Amino acid sequence: xxxxxxxxxxxxxxxxxxxxxxxxxxxxxxxxxxxxxxxxxxxxxxxxxxxxxxxxxxxxxxxxxxxxxxxxxxxxxxxxxxxxxxxxxxxxxxxxxxxxxxxxxxxxxxxxxxxxxxxxxxxxxxxxxxxxxxxxxxxxxxxxxx
Amino acid sequence: xxxxxxxxxxxxxxxxxxxxxxxxxxxxxxxxxxxxxxxxxxxxxxxxxxxxxxxxxxxxxxxxxxxxxxxxxxxxxxxxxxxxxxxxxxxxxxxxxxxxxxxxxxxxxxxxxxxxxxxxxxxxxxxxxxxxxxxxxxxxxxxxxx
DNA sequence: CCTTATGGACAAGTAACTTGTCCATCAAGA
DNA sequence: TCTTGATGGACAAGTTACTTGTCCATAAGG
Numbered sequence: 508x509x510x511x512x513x514x515x516x517x518x519x520x521x522x523x524x525x526x527x528x529x530x531x532x533x534x535x536x537x538x539x540x541x542x543x544x545x546x547x548x549x550x551x552x553x554x555x556x557x558x559x560x561x562x563x564x565x566x567x568x569x570x571x572x573x574x575x576x577x578x579x580x581x582x583x584x585x586x587x588x589x590x591x592x593x594x595x596x597x598x599x600x601x602x603x604x605x606x607x608x609x610x611x612x613x614x615x616x617x618x619x620x621x622x623x624x625x626x627x628x629x630x631x632x633x634x635x636x637x638x639x640x641x642x643x644x645x646x647x648x649x650x651x652x653x
Numbered sequence: 654x655x656x657x658x659x660x661x662x663x664x665x666x667x668x669x670x671x672x673x674x675x676x677x678x679x680x681x682x683x684x685x686x687x688x689x690x691x692x693x694x695x696x697x698x699x700x701x702x703x704x705x706x707x708x709x710x711x712x713x714x715x716x717x718x719x720x721x722x723x724x725x726x727x728x729x730x731x732x733x734x735x736x737x738x739x740x741x742x743x744x745x746x747x748x749x750x751x752x753x754x755x756x757x758x759x760x761x762x763x764x765x766x767x768x769x770x771x772x773x774x775x776x777x778x779x780x781x782x783x784x785x786x787x788x789x790x791x792x793x794x795x796x797x798x799x
Numbered sequence: 800c801c802t803t804a805t806g807g808a809c810a811a812g813t814a815a816c817t818t819g820t821c822c823a824t825c826a827a828g829a
Numbered sequence: 830t831c832t833t834g835a836t837g838g839a840c841a842a843g844t845t846a847c848t849t850g851t852c853c854a855t856a857a858g859g
Contacts, residue, residue: 510767510779510780510783511760511763511764511766511767511768512696512759512760512763512764513783513787514763514767514770514782514783514786515668515671515672515675515763515766515767516693516696516795517783517786517787517790518664518667518668518671518786519668519671519672519795519798520790520792520793520795521664521668521786521789521790522661522664522665522667522668522669522798523668523793523794523796523797523798523799524790524791524793525661525664525665526661526665526798526799527799529661530799542799542846543798543799544799544846547662550658558806558807559806559807560805560806560807568846568847568848569847569848569849570806570807571807571808571809571847571848571849572846572847572848574806574807574808575846575847576846591806594805594806594855594856595854595855595856596805596806596807596854596855596856597805597806597807597855598806598807613658614657614658617657617658617660617661618657620657620661621656621657621660621661622657623789624660624789627785627788627789628785633656634656636660636782637656637659637660637663639773639774640660640663640664640667641659641663642773643667643769643770643773644663644666644667644670645670646666647666647669647670649662649665649666650669651669651797651798651799652665652668652669652672652797652798652799653669653672653673653676653688653689653690653797653798688815690815704837704838705837705838706836706837706838714815714816714817715816715817715818716837716838717816717817717818717838717839717840718815718816718817720837720838720839721815721816722815737837740824740825740836740837741823741824741825742823742824742825742836742837742838743824743836743837743838744837744838
């Protein structure tokens, strides 16, 4: 039928609203100088062993763009650059305490934003949905929708 | 549990991929000078009775941004501005034949992009999912995710 | 070694918005 | 009917989050 366009538009609207809601909650917790993309940078950096080039690939942007983003996060006190133990060119990225605090705030915000879905669908169907999403959505960069 | 962040990231990744796939198919049909946002402008204009200010609200941007988008679409031959019958300030927007052709191409592309979901979930569960999305996603502007 | 690839810095350009300002026209009340 | 405030739209300039282009120091493989 013609659910196709509706489905696309709804998924797009949903993702926009999730991002916006998470961002709003994080801002409200005092992190007003962070944008949504920063959250996904934190997610990658918090895994450890991350260089600027790794981050660029993860976000699906050029390494110059990632370098600018890192520079901004360093300037704002969320990220630090360490020398790489085995590569004098590279620098390993790490989160400061402020960076970890922002990451925790984003986690909490995401849980709150998704809560209506858990409740409306029930735990079982929600898990099923997450499983379907995992199965049907090929891994790719985490970026603005277009 | 901690599906929350995964769910958000997956929805975001999915919407990005849907948009990108639809855009790729539309481009391949010869509409290389169109961007994803244009499709949602066409969707609104094709309803009829649309001014630039209406379009701005629908897309969630300033009317200046909408005016620039309309100017571009007029220049490329997809949209025409008609005088408004009852308001000498306003202009009604309409699609040219090229505009309608692009709209049809986008519809078809959306169906193709969503097809894997229909098949994987089955018609019944897919409809259920669309219903859930419709119910749980408050209406809002159709825009890039952030 | 010598060649090629890679992480990163520096500089400039660009696309898609924004804010700010202005004007013509409309709608509604005194 | 006049006047006052809101609205559709145009014009101009500023901003942001990227991009492309270039370069250097270091690394890795023959």
